[in-house]
Each structure stands twice: as structure tokens, then as C-alpha cells.
Amino acid sequence: MKTLYIVRHAKSSWSYKGIADIDRPLKKRGIKDAHLMSKILTKEIEKPDTFITSSANRALHTAVIFCENFGFPHANLQIKRQLYSFSDGYLVKTVNALDDGFNSAIIFSHDHGINTFVNEFGDKPLAHVTTCGVIGIQFQEKHWKNIRRGKTILVEFPKNHK
Template identity: 35%
Template sequence: MKSITFIRHGKSSWEHDVTDRERPLKARGVNDIKLVVNQYVKTKNLPKNIFSSPANRALSTCKIFLKALNIPENKIKVVEELYDFEGQNVVNFVKKLSNETKDVMIFGHNNALTSISNIFGDVFIDNLPTSGLVKINFEIDDWKDLKQGTTEFIIIPKELK
């Protein structure tokens, strides 16, 4: 059994003259992430393998999440392939994971995360919103055999307000 928890980065700001990779989070994004992580803590799922897109908004989301979980930032592995909006690079990354790795948490982007959640989960999501989280479990032993799994839970910030 393996599992993946996908978290879409928090709401980002377009007010700064920076590249897409450098866009920071808005205050609303930070607040929504805190709502989601506070709900996530209740599931008693603590991630062991944490991966983030190198984009500022994704990495900042990851750091806020880990701080709330009391997990040190040095546990984050920044992975270039996760700066992906289509999803194929994320799927390829997952399929190359070590089979000793049982559970992963991935901080990334849309449309990739909505698409992957719909392909591999068993609950349709129209759109994974910013700060949204999806956990999917897989009855596989080898990541190369990634196939449809079971959506364990979805946390949407709007539903927590």
C-alpha cells in the first residue's frame, strides 16, 4: 500500500513584478493554508517524504504546512519536475520513487493536481482550489505500477470557513 497527498499551493499574488516562479503568497493564501493544515492534523497522517515544486508559492505553502506539523524544513526535497501544470512530469516523478517510499506529500500546481487527482483517485474534483488537499491510497507495491486508487479524503479551504 502506498499513498500520495497532493496540496495545491496557496493563493498567490499578481501584484509584484516578478516571474511566475517567484510569485509570493497572498495573505488569504497563508490563512487558507493554515485552515487546511489545522484540519489535516486531525487526520493524524504525518508525512515522511515531502516534495515541493521550486516555485516560491508552492515552497512557501510547504513551509507553512510543515511548521504547523512541527516537521523541520530540511525534510523538504525541492524537485524541478513538480513545477508542472499538465501533470505528466509529476506522474513520471512518482513512478520513479523508491519502492521503500510508502507515503509522499507533494506541493504543486494546477491543472496538474486536479488532473492527477481525477485520473488516479475515485472521487471526481471539478477543480482543486488553491490550498486544496487530496489524499489517495494505492494498492501497489511498485510505484511504476501506479494505477487508480482510492481517494481517502479531500480538504477544501472554502468548506472550513
């Protein structure tokens, strides 16, 4: 059995002019939400075996906050440039490539790919995963490369805790 947690990066800022999209930082609200959600999750789930993030500043910062609150070593955080894609294809490839020694993983990524993924692989339809939303899906398969539709075991959004 495998368990995957997918986190949409926290709220980012659009107020900086002239910087590339990949470099956009978190807003203060995003930082607060990342701390809120990660602290809530530390009480609801066991620490995932591996943490993987998009290379985008906003996703990376969200992942670092989660690492801090879960006590996961920053040096073990995997950064994947391909997760910056807004397609679920790279998310699926990343999940399928996970080491089978990991029974659980948490991945930090972006809007469109996450929405498509959780609706294709989870059993609860979701219209939209908000910033810093966390979705947990449990799979019966023994190998990440074989995952099919699983059971959605967690749906958490910051607005439900404010």
C-alpha cells in the first residue's frame, strides 16, 4: 500500500514586477498558511518518507516550511524542475518513478497538474485545490509505477482552519 500527499504551493505574490514566474515568492498569507497547514498535518498524518518539490520559489518555500514543521531534513528534500510544469504528466511521471522503499510521499506542485491528478487518481471529485490545499490518496498497489485510482483519504484547505 502506498500513500501520496499532494500540496499545492501556498499563496504567492504577483506584486513584484520584472521577475520570472518561477521566481515569484510567497505572500505573508502564504507563509502563514504553510505553517498552519503543516502544523495541522503533523497531528493528522505520519511524517511522509520523502518530500519532493517543484523548483519554483513558491513551491520550494512551501516545502521548506513543511520540512521544518515535520522535522524532515532540508538536505533530503528533492527538488524537481519538471514539477514546475502545469501539466499532470510530470506529476504522474514523478510519482511513478518513486522508490518503492518509500511507502509515503509528499509532493509540492502547481494548480492545473494537481487538479487533474487528484481527480484522475482519487475517488472524490474536487472542483479546485486551493493554494496550500493538501490532498491525500492511498493506493492498494505495492509499486508506485503501477498506481491506479486510489482512495482519497485527506482533503484539507487553509480556509477550513481559520
